[in-house]
Amino acid sequence: MPGWTMSELAELLPRLRSRVEYFDYLDGYSVTTADELRERRTTRGVGKTYMLETVGRSRPAPSLPSIFERMGLGMAAVEEGVLYRISDPGLGGDVGLVELLNDRHPVLYTLLPAQQSDAWIRRVVQGTPWLDRLWLSARLFNELWRWVQATTNPRRFTQLKFDYEAFYETDEQALLDEDDSSLEAASEDVEDREPVARRSSRFTMADRVETIQARLGRLQEIYRPLYSITQLRIPAAGRGGHDFYFDGKVTNRSDSFSDHRQNVEFVLQTYRRVTERAEDLLWFASGDTAAPAGGDGFRLRGAPVFLEFSERLGEQTFDRWIDMTFGRRANRFRLSGYPMRLSRTKVHVYGVDRHLWQPLMLELTDRHMYVVLPKGTCGNTVHRLVTNVQRYLDPGVTAWVGDQRFEDLVEAALPLPPRSA
Amino acid sequence: MTLDAAAILGDPVFQLNATLWMLQPAPPGAPIRPVLRDVGYLLSALARELPAPVALRPSLNALVGSDTAPAPDVLAEPPAATPWLVIECKGSSFGPDSSTARQALKLLTVSRDLSSSLGLSAGTQRPGFVVYLTRLEDRDRLLGTLLELRQRLTEAGVPAGPAGALGLFRSDDGDVCVQRSPGDSGGWPEPAASALEPPARIIRLDPEEDPRPLYLVPWDPSVQQDREMRAFCRSVLYARVAAETIAVLGHETVPQRTILKVESLLSSATFGVSDRWRSKSDLARTIRDCKRFLADALAPVSERLGLVQAVDPHRIELTLRTQADLDEAIEALVRANPLGGPAAEPENQLSLLDNLGET
Numbered sequence: 001m002p003g004w005t006m007s008e009l010a011e012l013l014p015r016l017r018s019r020v021e022y023f024d025y026l027d028g029y030s031v032t033t034a035d036e037l038r039e040r041r042t043t044r045g046v047g048k049t050y051m052l053e054t055v056g057r058s059r060p061a062p063s064l065p066s067i068f069e070r071m072g073l074g075m076a077a078v079e080e081g082v083l084y085r086i087s088d089p090g091l092g093g094d095v096g097l098v099e100l101l102n103d104r105h106p107v108l109y110t111l112l113p114a115q116q117s118d119a120w121i122r123r124v125v126q127g128t129p130w131l132d133r134l135w136l137s138a139r140l141f142n143e144l145w146r147w148v149q150a151t152t153n154p155r156r157f158t159q160l161k162f163d164y165e166a167f168y169e170t171d172e173q174a175l176l177d178e179d180d181s182s183l184e185a186a187s188e189d190v191e192d193r194e195p196v197a198r199r200s201s202r203f204t205m206a207d208r209v210e211t212i213q214a215r216l217g218r219l220q221e222i223y224r225p226l227y228s229i230t231q232l233r234i235p236a237a238g239r240g241g242h243d244f245y246f247d248g249k250v251t252n253r254s255d256s257f258s259d260h261r262q263n264v265e266f267v268l269q270t271y272r273r274v275t276e277r278a279e280d281l282l283w284f285a286s287g288d289t290a291a292p293a294g295g296d297g298f299r300l301r302g303a304p305v306f307l308e309f310s311e312r313l314g315e316q317t318f319d320r321w322i323d324m325t326f327g328r329r330a331n332r333f334r335l336s337g338y339p340m341r342l343s344r345t346k347v348h349v350y351g352v353d354r355h356l357w358q359p360l361m362l363e364l365t366d367r368h369m370y371v372v373l374p375k376g377t378c379g380n381t382v383h384r385l386v387t388n389v390q391r392y393l394d395p396g397v398t399a400w401v402g403d404q405r406f407e408d409l410v411e412a413a414l415p416l417p418p419r420s421a
Numbered sequence: 422m423t424l425d426a427a428a429i430l431g432d433p434v435f436q437l438n439a440t441l442w443m444l445q446p447a448p449p450g451a452p453i454r455p456v457l458r459d460v461g462y463l464l465s466a467l468a469r470e471l472p473a474p475v476a477l478r479p480s481l482n483a484l485v486g487s488d489t490a491p492a493p494d495v496l497a498e499p500p501a502a503t504p505w506l507v508i509e510c511k512g513s514s515f516g517p518d519s520s521t522a523r524q525a526l527k528l529l530t531v532s533r534d535l536s537s538s539l540g541l542s543a544g545t546q547r548p549g550f551v552v553y554l555t556r557l558e559d560r561d562r563l564l565g566t567l568l569e570l571r572q573r574l575t576e577a578g579v580p581a582g583p584a585g586a587l588g589l590f591r592s593d594d595g596d597v598c599v600q601r602s603p604g605d606s607g608g609w610p611e612p613a614a615s616a617l618e619p620p621a622r623i624i625r626l627d628p629e630e631d632p633r634p635l636y637l638v639p640w641d642p643s644v645q646q647d648r649e650m651r652a653f654c655r656s657v658l659y660a661r662v663a664a665e666t667i668a669v670l671g672h673e674t675v676p677q678r679t680i681l682k683v684e685s686l687l688s689s690a691t692f693g694v695s696d697r698w699r700s701k702s703d704l705a706r707t708i709r710d711c712k713r714f715l716a717d718a719l720a721p722v723s724e725r726l727g728l729v730q731a732v733d734p735h736r737i738e739l740t741l742r743t744q745a746d747l748d749e750a751i752e753a754l755v756r757a758n759p760l761g762g763p764a765a766e767p768e769n770q771l772s773l774l775d776n777l778g779e780t
Contacts, residue, residue: 129672300464300467303445303446304447304635306448306451329752337664337755338660338755338758338760340760342630343629348657350664350759351660351755352671354671357670359664359668359689359690360664370453370634372635375692400451402445402447403446403447
């Protein structure tokens, strides 16, 4: 890992004895960093959190320490079952703290500079089928943004980022030879990509909550890429805020680690409720009929995920999407399978999620996608799918789980804001 | 891929899956319309045995020559106070004296009141309505058969439930539609009657688009199919078994001697449906077909991985020494073309292993 030194790591996360000492340290560090940022003379990274998914509800999984240990990483308990110090012997020091904020979603707190921590977490997540990032789709951000509007002083500043790249829509044949392994491109390193002639939109909107609230809807109506929210700053209780990115990264730009942790926990709880509700609805499984007369009949329960594109994909775009997704090992959607082409723009894939190594069935057309997930499949697959469709195919995609809108699941997972109570 | 709409619409596996999608929850704008669910029907069971009430069995036995319980393809639970739908899929019509008619006689008998067959409390009648789904061109002939069978039951003093036929067809603009039979024996019950007349569009398609939806149930070893349709269903089954195998390998750690249990992979690939196949020889043959598909897929890496096809027909063993071995095995399975999978064993030939398995 270029640019890392032992001293840098050791300085960033000292060995402390307890949760209280660590959190005090992180809080103190945040204060210093916020001051430095304010004075525009920071030379160090701010605190970052990476929210992770353990796929724990879907099938028996190894314990968190053993997942990290299999990758040659050290995990020492600061508080058994709750908080761990994580070290990378290859780097000679402690990378950060891992806290099990709930039994499904560990989070990594680190003070490493973004470029280094992004690369490190990418390597860890890609190295195991037992961990995934959280994937915050625009559909989820949209509801979180509504929550911010309903619960924040409208005069506070916030920030939204929008990112859409029509990745499969280009006239350049060379694209098909492009290395697609950068699909996990982290939230802050997308600028480094090679310029390719294709439609692409990246915006940052930083303004008062009331100003964005008054204008965003109209802007989205006339320019669809603005539906593709990829980052939202949730204002902190004090100054600053917490930047939540589409890939589960959260940057603390407030003066309080405690406030940061509370916001991370809030989003995690919402995400978990949405995921588990979606899993309850969509898991396909058979089971014996319940009635005592039984026989050998069986039930089949579940609901498909349906993604409806806001406009028809062009034939070339559709072909590139299929070829680049199922024609190569590394692809943005992290899917594999043999594409069975039924019609010009209708393909069935009975394949796998390459990251979590879980089976799934897909109908892909130029108008929509159906996704069927067998029981036990982690709902994170759906979040990742929606996020990637929104970022690379159609920013205006609408997602449904059975007959329920994805946004409605998110809305139901959020507490009722005081203004609409 | 074939676009012979008549062959597809007449395929019982297509019909079964179309029926399942008619009962799945879906958003308002989805191209597959769950026309039965929209009016309150829920998928209750597939292939559920419906034993006739004991008192009726002697008469039924005299008429049909058997009193084994019929098992309709789909049983749909109705909205309150309306009849259950007892749905059977058929590639074409059949005559009143055919072997298929025996099952129809039983279904008509038990559907008069399903409460006993479903194990529900006595006292409240649970009427059923037998629905035969077929191509539109066979619909009226099939209805004629159902009416004739109902008449025979009545004459034999066996009470029979009402029945109707549904016809599948493609509209001029390409959509798959379904239309109920007119003038049937007992009158279609509401709300199905209104949902299926005028013709209900169940799959919205482009004119040249293949009508097949994702197959939730890809394979039924007991069903009669056109050769091309059979091959397609087999390829879906192979693809699903390959996906289950990849999922197993993806969670392996190396080094490892891995045992792939084909029966277990088949069970996962069919949502557990294969565990309930009645014929052990069907099950054994399908396991062997899947095993040969996996072995062929892994052939390019078989030497490197020390692949062994055990005498036990349910297992394949391979040695994964390194991560590269594991990656190669997975990629071999990903690249395997299920449409070009190995030819299946003849389907009505019992092998030695079948016989052993059934003793």
